Amino acid sequence: MATAQVIDIDYSKYNFRSSDTDYQYKFPQGLSREIVEQISMIKKEPDWMRQFRLRAYDHFMKRPLPTWGGDLSKLGFDDMVYYASPTEKKSRSWDDVPSYIKETFEKLGIPEAERKFLGGVGAQYESEVVYHNLREDLAKKGVIFVDTDTALREYPEIVKKHFGTVIPPEDNKFAALNSAVWSGGSFIYVPEGVHVDVPLQAYFRINVQNMGQFERTLIIAEKNSRVHYIEGCTAPIYSTDSLHSAVVEIIAKPGAYVRYTTIQNWSNDVYNLVTKRAYAYANATVEWVDGNIGSKLTMKYPSVYLLGSGAKAEILSIAFAGKNQHQDAGGKVVHLAPHTTSRITSKSVSKDGGRTTYRGLLHVAKGAKGVKSSVRCDALLLDEYSRTDTYPYNEINEDDATTTHEATVGKIGEDQLFYLMSRGLSEQEALNMIVMGFLEPFTKELPMEYAIELNRLIQLEMAGSVG
Amino acid sequence: MTSTLEIRDLHVSIEGKEILKGVNLRVSQGEIHAIMGPNGSGKSTLANTLMGHPRYKIDSGDILVNGESIVSLSPNQRAKKGLFLAFQYPLEIPGVPLSQFLRTAYRAVKGDGQQKPEAKGVGAEMISAVAFKKKLQEKLKEVEMDESFASRYLNEGFSGGEKKRAEILQMAVLKPVIAIMDETDSGLDIDAVRKVAEVTGTMVGPEMGVLMITHYQRILQYLKPQFVHVMVDGRIVRSGGPELAQELEQKGYEWLERDIVAAR
Numbered sequence: 001m002a003t004a005q006v007i008d009i010d011y012s013k014y015n016f017r018s019s020d021t022d023y024q025y026k027f028p029q030g031l032s033r034e035i036v037e038q039i040s041m042i043k044k045e046p047d048w049m050r051q052f053r054l055r056a057y058d059h060f061m062k063r064p065l066p067t068w069g070g071d072l073s074k075l076g077f078d079d080m081v082y083y084a085s086p087t088e089k090k091s092r093s094w095d096d097v098p099s100y101i102k103e104t105f106e107k108l109g110i111p112e113a114e115r116k117f118l119g120g121v122g123a124q125y126e127s128e129v130v131y132h133n134l135r136e137d138l139a140k141k142g143v144i145f146v147d148t149d150t151a152l153r154e155y156p157e158i159v160k161k162h163f164g165t166v167i168p169p170e171d172n173k174f175a176a177l178n179s180a181v182w183s184g185g186s187f188i189y190v191p192e193g194v195h196v197d198v199p200l201q202a203y204f205r206i207n208v209q210n211m212g213q214f215e216r217t218l219i220i221a222e223k224n225s226r227v228h229y230i231e232g233c234t235a236p237i238y239s240t241d242s243l244h245s246a247v248v249e250i251i252a253k254p255g256a257y258v259r260y261t262t263i264q265n266w267s268n269d270v271y272n273l274v275t276k277r278a279y280a281y282a283n284a285t286v287e288w289v290d291g292n293i294g295s296k297l298t299m300k301y302p303s304v305y306l307l308g309s310g311a312k313a314e315i316l317s318i319a320f321a322g323k324n325q326h327q328d329a330g331g332k333v334v335h336l337a338p339h340t341t342s343r344i345t346s347k348s349v350s351k352d353g354g355r356t357t358y359r360g361l362l363h364v365a366k367g368a369k370g371v372k373s374s375v376r377c378d379a380l381l382l383d384e385y386s387r388t389d390t391y392p393y394n395e396i397n398e399d400d401a402t403t404t405h406e407a408t409v410g411k412i413g414e415d416q417l418f419y420l421m422s423r424g425l426s427e428q429e430a431l432n433m434i435v436m437g438f439l440e441p442f443t444k445e446l447p448m449e450y451a452i453e454l455n456r457l458i459q460l461e462m463a464g465s466v467g
Numbered sequence: 468m469t470s471t472l473e474i475r476d477l478h479v480s481i482e483g484k485e486i487l488k489g490v491n492l493r494v495s496q497g498e499i500h501a502i503m504g505p506n507g508s509g510k511s512t513l514a515n516t517l518m519g520h521p522r523y524k525i526d527s528g529d530i531l532v533n534g535e536s537i538v539s540l541s542p543n544q545r546a547k548k549g550l551f552l553a554f555q556y557p558l559e560i561p562g563v564p565l566s567q568f569l570r571t572a573y574r575a576v577k578g579d580g581q582q583k584p585e586a587k588g589v590g591a592e593m594i595s596a597v598a599f600k601k602k603l604q605e606k607l608k609e610v611e612m613d614e615s616f617a618s619r620y621l622n623e624g625f626s627g628g629e630k631k632r633a634e635i636l637q638m639a640v641l642k643p644v645i646a647i648m649d650e651t652d653s654g655l656d657i658d659a660v661r662k663v664a665e666v667t668g669t670m671v672g673p674e675m676g677v678l679m680i681t682h683y684q685r686i687l688q689y690l691k692p693q694f695v696h697v698m699v700d701g702r703i704v705r706s707g708g709p710e711l712a713q714e715l716e717q718k719g720y721e722w723l724e725r726d727i728v729a730a731r
Contacts, residue, residue, distance in 0.1 A: 416558050422546055423572035423641070
């Protein structure tokens with residue numbers, strides 16, 4: 001491991017702009033204006049981005065913590081390190097990776113090379129090769145798929161035009177934090193009329209050094225284009241960072257189709273506080289497929305703003321909360337144009353005292369005539385210690401809106417279990433089957449390999465052998 | 468060796484109320500037994516107890532398969548011993564395709580418990596799915612169910628008759644040693660009844676025995692039992708051959724009840 005030099009920063013000089021890129025900066029804990037400046041400087045960002053970060057920092061500092069959601073009282077903002085440069089990030093020894101993580105890799109059948117990557121060990125990994133080939137194919141079509149830092153450097157005009165337009169820093173405290181210290185994330189640009197047939201996947205383009213706490217993703221789909229992006233994977237991501245606060249902005253121009261699939265399985269000591277929002281213009285469709293399995297606390301409400309006639313939103317969310325976990329998830333749809341449609345489907349499962357919360361907003365603005373919306377949230381409690389809450393917010397300002405809302409809370413029936421067991425299934429197998437059936441509207445939307453991995457992961461969660 | 472299910476002086480209660488008051492019965496492979504009786508006589512309780520429903524408590528007596536007591540076995544263990552229960556009211560399991568369910572059940576009942584296809588990776592799972600699919604299609608044809616049922620969620624949205632047929636389908640796939648059929652014929656039209664009887668009939672033989680619980684003797688026209696038993700108030704009060712069923716049909720249960728009272 002190379003030695004890190006601790007630099008005394010004298011900001012009035014700014015002379016390290018031209019200094020050697022071999023400098024390694026060891027960031028102290030805590031956040032300050034100086035640290036935000038330094039991040040921008042290390043990345044050699046244009047001035048507008050530096051100003052954007054500082055504006056966000058100012059807002060973050062004065063904005064109070066939200067109290068309506070999960071328990072954030074133990075978040076130690078002063079204890080965190082907000083930036084680690086790629087060369088400085090420690091490469092971990094495989095021995096240090098907790099055994100429960102290693103066992104999960106084993107049980108999920110994850111190939112050797114991937115395990116090291118996911119465990120935070122080892123930088124290079126064969127998907128890099130896949131990624132390079134993919135990049136060439138995409139480049140021919142004019143599709144851009146790079147990490148956001150690279151995008152800012154290589155495509156500054158496109159980035160500047162759209163960055164922060166969907167989620168301004170003032171949106172909420174964690175969007176402000178992300179806006180101040182963001183690093184990494186994906187940038188996807190699809191030109192007009194182009195259909196990207198293969199799902200673009202996050203782990204193609206990142207290696208352990210880029211995987212970050214404050215990823216910033218921006219997806220721009222021009223008119224009539226199509227793209228599917230997959231973030232995350234089912235294997236547990238072992239992270240020493242206690243806070244992950246990402247921001248995802250999607251712009252779907254008229255007639256475009258964007259699907260964003262996430263399966264989040266952060267280790268159980270992580271706070272996962274994410275802001276995800278899409279703008280869907282006339283006749284565009286945005287689909288959020290959002291799976292929440294890991295983390296200590298997740299607060300995430302993928303949203304779609306329907307801005308043009310004929311636009312469609314689909315939010316499909318699952319949450320699985322085991323011991324000491326709280327999944328506070330759901331979705332928001334804001335109908336700002338007539339003849340728009342939306343559907344929210346939420347399935348949550350709690351066991352061993354875990355807690356799931358569905359939080360959803362349906363807003364139909366005045367003038368948004370002919371809106372059709374349906375919300376379905378189902379919760380399954382696997383024992384009497386677990387908990388689920390539902391907080392739907394409906395703000396309907398037009399009489400002709402057709403909205404339906406169905407909510408069920410249930411536990412697994414004794415008769416259902418008996419029926420399955422009478423066919424030879426053990427109680428555990430029967431429980432798994434019922435839970436998988438419950439989550440089926442979600443799993444059927446996943447690409448096959450993900451669905452199979454998710455099945456196995458849920459089975460492990462059900463058996464209580466993970467974490 | 469012929470397998471036998473034996474019920475010895477079985478007393479069963481639910482929530483403190485005694486339902487079965489000493490039932491005795493032996494069913495072997497190759498035999499068809501019919502149990503008839505008025506509502507509330509305990510027929511379904513017997514069926515569910517045999518399969519191990521947790522809500523029914525065995526107060527005394529025993530249930531044996533091939534001389535071995537099974538009362539401490541869980542329902543899945545009993546299934547592995549070769550018992551099958553065709554439910555009177557089959558449960559809906561949302562989101563689980565019939566084919567997937569049956570394939571899992573088949574592996575559970577027929578397998579040695581050591582198959583873990585997950586460990587072999589995606590390929591192994593898919594291959595066994597394909598092989599099973601073919602077998603399932605054959606059985607669907609046999610019970611005259613459309614092949615689209617394979618991908619439909621288990622019993623979800625099925626009509627009453629379709630649910631009953633699906634039970635017979637499962638029976639045909641799992642090939643039990645002793646099949647307990649709990650009023651499979653109720654709610655079915657005459658053609659469906661005939662079909663159920665026909666399929667069951669082809670399976671009965673050296674490999675399978677049937678304990679058929681029925682309210683009406685209609686199905687017994689197509690699936691002739693060797694033994695007919697009548698249950699009243701938690702006990703088998705009379706046993707006989709197929710003609711007993713016809714006598715009941717003509718005279719009703721009251722005739723029997725009068726007889727029993729007179730005999731006390």
